[in-house]
Amino acid sequence: MATATVSSSPTLSSPASFRPTLKLSLEQQRQWDKNGYFVLRGALSGALLDRVLEAAEEVEARKRAERNLGSNDTLEVRNAIIEHDVFWELLDYEETFPLVLDLMGGDIQLSTSHLIVRPPVPGDTPATFKAIGWHADAPQALTYDDRPMAMKVGYFLSDVMRPGSGALLVSPGSHKTTNPERDENGEVRDVVEINAKPGDVVLFNHRTYHAVGPNYSGRHRKVLYMGYNRRWLRPIDYITMPEAILARFDPIRRQLLGATITQCGHYLPSKDDQPLKTWLETQLKTSSQPNSDDPYAAH
Numbered sequence: 531m532a533t534a535t536v537s538s539s540p541t542l543s544s545p546a547s548f549r550p551t552l553k554l555s556l557e558q559q560r561q562w563d564k565n566g567y568f569v570l571r572g573a574l575s576g577a578l579l580d581r582v583l584e585a586a587e588e589v590e591a592r593k594r595a596e597r598n599l600g601s602n603d604t605l606e607v608r609n610a611i612i613e614h615d616v617f618w619e620l621l622d623y624e625e626t627f628p629l630v631l632d633l634m635g636g637d638i639q640l641s642t643s644h645l646i647v648r649p650p651v652p653g654d655t656p657a658t659f660k661a662i663g664w665h666a667d668a669p670q671a672l673t674y675d676d677r678p679m680a681m682k683v684g685y686f687l688s689d690v691m692r693p694g695s696g697a698l699l700v701s702p703g704s705h706k707t708t709n710p711e712r713d714e715n716g717e718v719r720d721v722v723e724i725n726a727k728p729g730d731v732v733l734f735n736h737r738t739y740h741a742v743g744p745n746y747s748g749r750h751r752k753v754l755y756m757g758y759n760r761r762w763l764r765p766i767d768y769i770t771m772p773e774a775i776l777a778r779f780d781p782i783r784r785q786l787l788g789a790t791i792t793q794c795g796h797y798l799p800s801k802d803d804q805p806l807k808t809w810l811e812t813q814l815k816t817s818s819q820p821n822s823d824d825p826y827a828a829h
């Protein structure tokens with residue numbers, strides 16, 4: 531863990547500006563239900579995008595040095611959120627987190643924060659190459675109330691607009707099956723390549739099958755995922771956050787970082803264990819305006 535992040539900074543609150551009334555547009559909801567994912571074009575932009583890109587570079591350089599990795603080795607940083615203060619800003623980012631709340635409700639926590647840097651491959655690499663093979667992220671069971679058990683928000687940090695530059699591959703509709711249809715080579719049949727620019731964001735259900743194909747671009751391909759799951763599931767890449775980190779945050783962010791007030795708070799939450807849910811309910815009572823437009827429609 532980077533000790534630099536466990537500082538005595540003042541409490542970092544969830545941004546007062548995040549909009550609980552920002553809901554999925556009808557089109558986003560349709561795509562989520564039908565395909566198991568949707569894309570927000572340019573949802574991360576301006577100074578924050580610059581800060582996140584800079585932070586990702588700094589963490590990449592530090593981790594490559596710590597792990598003795600060359601620039602052509604793949605780098606994966608798990609629990610990346612504790613590695614740089616800028617990453618906290620994506621924990622409940624106002625342009626994406628309200629949509630997670632709309633999909634999942636308030637009974638959630640951060641499941642993972644995962645920075646991935648994948649190097650390009652040589653030009654003679656077969657097109658069927660996978661930097662990571664087809665998979666859905668566990669667990670695969672359906673939830674009891676139709677809300678997703680777990681989902682991810684992927685922030686693209688490099689340009690993967692050109693086909694064959696290591697973009698995320700998804701199989702639309704595969705969140706409805708445990709075994710998507712494949713051809714004789716084991717390749718999933720129905721595939722969409724999410725070509726994206728830095729700052730584009732994908733939201734996908736954990737059940738949606740995805741993979742990463744070859745990157746012929748000659749440039750590294752970078753992405754940062756923030757995952758969220760139900761609080762009665764374990765997080766993926768941390769067990770508990772250190773007290774020194776939790777102490778920096780307000781009750782809503784502490785909930786998101788897996789903390790409870792009472793002993794059985796994950797399974798049998800008291801009111802005090804659910805600040806996000808309580809806050810959400812209060813906000814929704816005061817104003818609730820479903821979005822009719824889609825500010826991030828593909829362009």
Ligand SMILES: O=C(O)CCC(=O)C(=O)O
Binds near residue numbers: 644646698740755
């Ligand atoms: O985008 C990537 O490099 C891999 C993403 C992935 O497979 C995952 O998050 O489970």
